[in-house]
Amino acid sequence: MTEQSATLILFGATGDLAHRMLFPSLYNLLGDGLLPDDFLIVASGRTALDDAGFCKDVDAALRKFLPADRYDADLAEKLCGMVIYSPVEAGNADQFRALAERVSDRMDKGISVYLSTPPALFAPTAQGLADAGLIGPKTRIAMEKPIGKDLASSKQVNDAIGALFDEESIFRVDHYLGKETVQNLLALRFGNMLFEPLWNAGAIDHVQITVGETVGLEGRVSYYDGVGALRDMVQNHMLQILSIIAMEPPARFDSTAVRDEKVKVLRSLRPMDGDSAKTQSVRGQYTPGAVAGQIVTGYVDELGKPSDTETFVALKAYIDNWRWTGVPFYLRTGKRMPARQSEIMIQFKPVAHSIFGKRGPNGVGRTGLEPNTLIIRLQPEENIRLLIMAKEPGLDGVKLREVGLDVSLDHEFGGQRRRIAYERLLLDLLEGDPTLFVRRDEVEAQWIWIDSIIDGWKEAGVKVASYASGNWGPSSAIALIERDGASWHD
Structure with missing residues (x-):
């Protein structure tokens, strides 16, 4: 097993992700005894703070974002005792050298670097580390998505990081892969004999993947406009879920075998052109409406200017291989959804x-039968539900009714705490296990398909269709699936 890193350098430590997810995750890992005894967290941001001032911010974040029954003042103090703060701005060689001086005696114990920064800072930050002598054989680097905005820019980022790190030392983060239920897809498929023989075009009519958000821009104006739902959600989270659903059984559960099979799926996605983009995709943008009983404004009102950026996208995708030939995969994601x-x-x-x-x-004969359906809920609650046909009790013949067999993971594992996805990912980073991270060829295969859709939209002049906040997208998204005799599962 790879040696566990004893030092974590966290860039973007003053940001929302670090406060909301990363430090609570490190707190939980510490409480479970999963961090090295000699563990050091080097927090870095552009803000000028000293160690004590930053630790006050960490403690405040733990109090705010941990459940009330999880916060323990002694454990929080212990975590803060492992944290030092070193302000660094990309391109400032003196600040990188100052950071290096604080960890120079720990290089042989392994260093993991986590970039919770805008993607434009990935390469300059990595180069600053290299110039300061902080990249060695025991240094790993993790990067939050997005990795580029298209295939070309993705290659630029990967080339820049790849010039300084070997691929096995690069950990591209997609936090959905840290979710228990996403990992449970692997257990469901490959740990049970029940499903795998039917997991193909012979038995499956279609697959739906839905990721709905009730929020709007939520302070992400500078990032989101011009990016949109396709790049923000489909390119990473949804295609990673699709690849796990559709992958062939790997020879073993390790990073190479699992990711080899995932990339084969991504490379088998049928590209779109102008004609298919018009019939197999829908772009939408939310307008004023009501979500959970609250009146909300429209996208252009939040943005403050007209925009053609999509906040909703629905797609009909095909995987051109033997297992999935002819089976449509319907994907939809959007903001200001009902749930x-x-x-x-x-x-x-x-x-x-x-x-x-x-x-x-x-x-005329009528069967009255409904086809079996397997529903896997990732959030907010995590459960697996199988809909089957069963006989209603009674003596007046055989009357069938659809019933659900439910497995609630919260109930079945009620004695165990449901973990933050980043706990799994941070622990795997420190231990050097890249199985739940995204390999370069996966990222680039995802971008090839996404770029084909964007090019198809441009060729066909596909515009955004309006939908009122609190609805499941434009009416054209309903028509997309109902033309095939199916309906979205809401």
Whole structure:
């Protein structure tokens, strides 16, 4: 097993992600005894702070973002005792040297670097580390998405980081891969005999993946406009989920075997052109409406200017390989949806012949059967539900009704704390296990498909369609799936 890093250098330590997710995750890992005894967290940001001042901010973040019953003042103090602060601005060689002086005697114990910064700072920050002598054989680097805004810019970022680090030392973060239920997809498919024989075009009619958000821009104006839902959500989170659903069984559960199979799926996605973009995609943008009973403004009102950026996208995707030929994968994601929800629905085909046919008034037989459906809910609650047909109790013949077999992970593992996704990812980074991180060829395969859609939109002149906040996107998104005789699972 790779030696665990004893030092974590966190860039962007004064930002929202660090306060909301990263420090609470480190607190929980410390409480569970999963951090090295000699662990040091070097926090860095552009703000001028001393160690004590920053630790006050960390403690305030723990009090705010941890559940009330999880906060322990002694444990928080212990974590703060592991934290030092070193202000660094990209391009400031003196500040990088000052940071290096504080950790120079720890290089042989392993250093993990976490970039919770805008992507434009990835390469300058890595170069600053290299110039200060902080990159060695025991140094790893993690980068938050997005990795570029298209294939070309993605390659630029990867080339710059790849010039300083070997691929096995680069950890590209997609926090969805740290979610328990996403990892449970692997267990569901490859730890049970029940599903895998039916996990193909012979038995599955279609697949739906929905990621709905109730929030709007929420302070992300400078980032989101010009990026949109396709790049922000589909390119990373949704395509990673799709690749796990559709991948072939890996030979073993390790980083190479798992990611080899995922990238094969991503490379098998059928590219779009102008014609297919018009019929197999929908762009939307929210207008004023109501979400959870609260009146909210529209996207252009929040932005303060007209914009063609999509806040909603629905896609009909095909994977051109033997397992999935002809099976549509319907993807949709958007902001200002009626509910915060991440869900996968596997719709199986109906039985080939029903022995339970009923006779209608005109003498025509009707089966009354519904095809089996597997629903995997990722958030807010985590559960797996299988809809099957069962006989209703009674003596008046065989009447069938659809019933659900539910597995609530919160209930089944009620004695165990549900972990923050970043706990898993931070621990894997420190231990050097890249299985739940994204490899370069995965990122670039994702961008190739996304770029084909963007080019198709430009070729066909696909514009955003309006939808009122609090709805599941434009009416054209409903038509996208209903043309095929199916419906979105809401």
